[in-house]
Amino acid sequence: MKGLLESVIRGLGNGSVYALLALGFVIIYKATRVISFAQPALMLAGGVAVSYLAAVTGFYPAVLLSALLIAGVALVVERVAIRPMVGRPVFVVAIITLGIDVVVRVVVNGFIGRDVRQVGDPWGFTQVSLGPLVVQSRWLAMMLVTAVLVALLFAFFRYTRYGLAMRAAAFDQEIALAQGVSVGAVFALSWGLAGFLAAIAGMFVGTGQGIEQMTWVIALKALPAIIVGGLDSLGGAVVGGLVVGVVESLFQSYQGEFAPWLGQNFAVVSPYVVMLIVLLVRPYGLFGTREVERV
């Protein structure tokens, strides 16, 4: 029981990082109807930026600075490569983001080099005890920061003018334009937000084990998360991220014991299995809106 709870907490910790990434995907999807495959590169860039800045400014300012920096990078990418494609098929734009991802990652890899870069976080692998449970403090930090960010984000969408504009544009771009919403600004804002969240996620991914060239693969786990939650549901992204994190953590703890025939490291691909099962039952994810087609 103790082991089970500990591995659930580990799952929730990692899952909240996936939730941050998934929120980025969903925000971009809601604004532009495109899955941005550039998120892994932005995440990696965020982690690397923290690892360089932390030595100069200290850890916490470095996190904020690099999140803003990556948000800026995302804005530039959006303006240069995504905005000219307005009105083109979404698949084309998605593939463009795939191309951007490849390019940005090569540049970032140049900064990483061949070694593992430490992000200079204060948590490392230190453990704290919660009653009878012994858990790593970074998982608690991940959960706490994600909870705060998600609350801020939902408040932003609920109560601010820009949040309202983004919701309006996601609902119907043409009507939003007619009401005076600058849809271009909404696109930019959504990319900026996604870049910001990706950078924070990148920092968390780098806590403890550090950042290396292959770290970007972790960001792809947010894809099953958004599919499980439903592509256009912010709440679904959070739930999906946590589900993916917990499932992965449980497989990590128990699969070797109960289902060794699945092979080593099955935990790494378990999110995709969950995704396939959810899609068989609900083709639009748990909270996604069913697409209504008019003929």
Place this chain on the structure above:
Amino acid sequence: MTDTRSAASAAPDIPAGRSRKVRGRPLLYTSYAQDMALLDTRAKRVSTLVLVVLAFGLSVLLQDRSLEVLAGAYVLAIGAIGLNIVTGYAGQVSLGHAFFVAIGAYTAAALSGPVDGENLGYGIAELWIWLPAAGLVAAAAGVLVAPLATRLRGLYLAVVTLGLVFLGEHIFKEWQELTGGPGVGREAAVPQLFGVRLDQDGPLGTKEQLLYTLMLALLIVFAVAARNLARSRIGRAFAAIRDRDIAAAVIGVPLTRYKVLAFGISSFYAGCAGGLLYTISGYVEPGSFNLLLSVQFIAMVLIGGVATVSGAIAGALFISLLQPVTRSLPALVPFISGDTTQTPNVFQVETVLYGLLIVLFLIFEPRGLFGLWIRVRNYWKSWPFSY
């Protein structure tokens, strides 16, 4: 051809077939069959013939190293044509092509491998047995996956097929009896045709010449088959589904059947390409069937031209030749290094070029290389007028 007969019976005053081409009016079609002909103008017939003869001629003109690169490009072209069938013609985005390529590669390798070797093998080295088998097993996998695909649309489908690549990578890394495991790998399929080993120098030519000729011949077969498929009833159904699937269903196209068919045929091509691809190097490693391979196929289709067979071939040649070109860059551009530890090295340049080319082509010429060719052709066709 059944189309010829129905067109002729509908309009009895117009004789069927291409016999009634009006002299000096190459673009005047008097029957549906003429309109749909593979090579409808004399220029196309002549240039295709010249291209094919030239391509076969290259096997004696070029050096073995270049032949090897080109042979690989032809095999990739078969795979790209396959992806183009499902993504270009039928409009179902698949990022899972690498998975089907892997299934083909391992089916072929297992069938033709030695019976008492380290890995699974059945000792059937004849190409005409293992190649169709590789295609069929991959097609079966495609048909199995398709029911999921028919429920999903657009980007949901893209992400699910992406998941397929990861699951496949895991399975192939774990199934060591078949694949040899990551980092170790196994020997690839043995290309033997009627008792003649094509991967060894023989009286008919060097290893590279034999493989080059084999791949070229197979590419022609697969390309013609795909062109024929595209202009058949099935191809028209695919196009209808791509353009608007609900409208297609309304006019009587059974969506599920044709989507399953598209995945099946595409996977057949992928499987055949997979079986052939590794005969050149003679070695398969389970880590090579990753997302990057899928992205390369997508890049070939998009750079070459969506929903065109010649475009897919051009794209595959383009992507495959990119590698030797970038490898020769350090000699020309001094700040690019051939050493992987230096920062602007050839591998980075190559990867950046993939990404940039995809982005630039999609922004500036969405029809790809085929579109560039159409522009050039139309310029000269209508010269001196602009259109």
